[in-house]
Amino acid sequence: MQHIYRRIMGLYKGDCERLRILCRERLLSPSRSKETEENLRCRLLNHLPLFLKHSEHRPSIKKRAKAEKDQLILDEYDLRFYKECSTAYPFLTPEKVDVYYEEELRCIIPDDIKELFNQSVECQRCVTISPAIPTKTYPMHQIDSELFDAIVKAVQRLKEKMVESTQSNTTE
16 A cells, blocks of 8 residues: 555656646646646545545654654554555555546646646656556566676676585585
């Protein structure tokens, strides 16, 4: 559930940042940018209220844990949150998280603004989060064959060194 939370919040914060970029580039009015960001926030609040609550309260819990020098406070808070989310949102799985965000949350962003996301050079530079798992639309990046060969050779050399060091230790 931790990865799902981070994924959803990363996608949400990425969209909010892109809205701010469009506003800075004067491609979108400040009022429309804020309105869309607020609509997205409300949508997140309606669909996944625990996520928003956690993201708002976690900094104060983290500060308290740091002040008391007790990491256990933060760990217990996170663990409780992930357990609550697992029972409240059993439909959220790593395979479905991207589709869920796109269909249930991001749908609130008007198509013309999504087009501006694609047209803006700065928005394209903005970090985009690739899907949690490979899909037909977003296949896993192909590993360069030269890189793969180099990795295989490095692993073989490492194994040989390990064998040599164990043999030298047994003869001593």
